Amino acid sequence: MAVWALGLNHTTAPLDLRGRFAFALDQLAPTLHSLRSSFGAQRHPDVEAAIISTCNRTEIYCAANNAALEHTVGWLAESGGVSPSLLRSHAYTLENDQAARHAFRVASGLDSMVLGEAQILGQMKDAVRAAESAGSLGSTLNQLFQRSFAVAKEVRTATEIGAHSISMAAASVRLASQLFEDLKQTRVLFVGAGEMIDLAATHFAARSPKAMVIANRTLERGEKLASRFGGEAMRLADLPARLAEFDIVVSCTASTLPLIGLGAVERALKQRKHRPMFMVDLAVPRDIEPEVRALSDVYLYTVDDLAQVVQQGQAQRQAAVAQAEVIIDAGVQSFMHWLGQRGTVPLIQQLNAQTDAWRSAELARAKKLLAKGEDLDTVLEALSRGLTQKMLHGAMAELHAGDAASREQTAQTIARLFLRKER
Template sequence: MALLALGINHKTASVAVREKVAFAPEQVEDALMQACQLSGVHEVAILSTCNRTELYCSSASNGGETLLQWMSEYHQLPLEDLQSCSYQHLDADAARHMMRVACGLDSLVLGEPQILGQLKSSYAVAQSAKSIRSDLGRLFQQAFSVAKQVRTQTAIGENPVSVAYAAVSLAQHIFADVSQSSALLIGAGETIDLVARHLVQNGVKKITVANRTLERAQALASQFGAEAVLLSDIPEVLASADIVISSTASQLPILGKGAVERALKQRKHRPMFMVDIAVPRDIEAEVEELSDVYLYTVDDLREVIEENVKSRQDAAEEAEYLINHGTSEFMQQMRSLDAVGTLRTLRQKAEKTRDQELEKAFKMLNKGKSVEDVLQQLARGLTNKLIHSPSVQMKKASAMGRGDLLQLTQELFELAPNDTEDDS
């Protein structure tokens, strides 16, 4: 059985590719059930965010190619397109990769905390779909434990540098005084929550939150004294927004070029700053063609983010040490579990031999054999049966020149080379 981490992320694929392989929240459970039906795949969990789509699996050695083929068919993409931008990590490397993801060391924003919550959601959905059992379950728990250590023992979470923070920082470069701007936030998830917090901290007072459900928009808006509207109300409020930041799980664009054109006319071509954090994109790419619009995607935020991560580099090195230790600990744990299974089988075999020899002994006693004769026969029978298979295998190993197996046998059974010799 092998552990596998397979996927694409912001380092290997553009946003245009990532949005094609993203799993919508309502798709994940069904996708997990499908993946578990694949030959060689025993456990699977899916992590799908704006910056990555990854599958964590317990599988046979060929599980990676099987899953990549399935992803190609599921998303109706040429296999070659996925192969060119995907990566695969096995066993210890897979464990280390998941821990680096959980700690935010593999994120676009170094050390960002949201990914840990997304990984926990991935685990919960896999549990609900019954696509995760012992091996992956232990790996997830170890990843959560290491992430907690990194958060509490290093400064990786200090100096806020998230996608949300980067988006607001960029707005400050566009507007001389961002506090005088009005903002329209599309979505009501964690990222938009963070965006709203950063905007308020920078003095923005007029904020509108648009969401598919009004209740969720109101719950978020109430924290910041903002207005809540439905997605269908966006055309009515768009013209009054200087800043538009969108992050939803919609599979189709929410803002089209036509709607933005109409808003610009009402604004008499005063500039609009727009950031589309979503994957798939919420704002049509063609909007970038319009004059007076500054449109950025998550990929465009990279430069802003890179300026803010320098302070976290030392903390990241400390985190890598904790991750390496956590990986070693996990792999030792898994090897120990392998030994437990082997020992259980060995004990069962020994107990079966014992019971067989005891049965023979009782029969001999019932036939009137002396206790001394029966005990001697029992001892000889047990000895012969217990060492028969090891003796045969050792002779084969010796004939094949496998001195390493003979040496291992001596170590396992604590045999000194001259144990059988007489010292006299």
């Protein structure tokens, strides 16, 4: 069994390219079906697959009897509308122990923009549940991910990898406080109602801004989140008309196209008499058109722009990283041992089936002899002799076949298998 991974993340690919390969959670099932069907039943039957897609990474994990990395690259390139060569220049491909090591490092927060952040673990679990629901997980990938979760738990328990980590949400607050002297006098708009917006709203709420508003496509979901912070909810369709009200805008939705365009921001700035606006686009693909950055009264940050801020405190965590790598190494070795054993499963099944057939045949023969009135001891003797002869027949035949060298090798193998107690 082979395991392989294909991915691109914040260190290998620019934001706009990552946006081409971003899949919302509800898109994972049909995407996984498309991926698996692309392999073809004849060349790669029963391919297992899972996709992790976040603002910082998109990764495909697969397992099958034979690795098919090139095919996976081609499929992903086509799905994103780019050439395979362009994708390869910004992607990484990993097999077997390296794929397992990468999965363990991702789950543990060692491969994140925010070293040690815990959010990725929940995102990986969501991806695994999606693959399971789509019927694409399989026993090998399930084992890989369950072990990655266990390793991540041990890393977070045994090390201080998450100590002093600065999240994207916290970094947004930090940057906003550098622009506005007192965040209590600001009005904050959050676009979306997902996990990232929830985190951002929590951090901003701690600074007690003048107003907090959640704009969401589904008003009910927006109201539910807004009620937690004593805020207001509004429909996404009302955003252009009300944009000028807000000093700070934080956006993170699953939209495939920008929700806030250059024209809308220009009109808002005019209404604000060019008072500055602080904008954070945490979405991949972008929620805010990149041209907005050129406006003189707008301070626009994307997930990639926040990298330098969130890396502060990195030095203090390097000792914890070394400890975490030791835990991950042990996890990789354990997984590869398990994967290696999986290769013998068909042979074990064949052996069990063969011995069951021998046992059934000898038992049926013994019952017939007993029914004819044969002596019990005689029947038991014949039963045991019949079983041992069947079990040893193949070994005896091999000992008499082939040349001297092969017979010697066979003899050593048979001795190791059948004469262990005497050795």
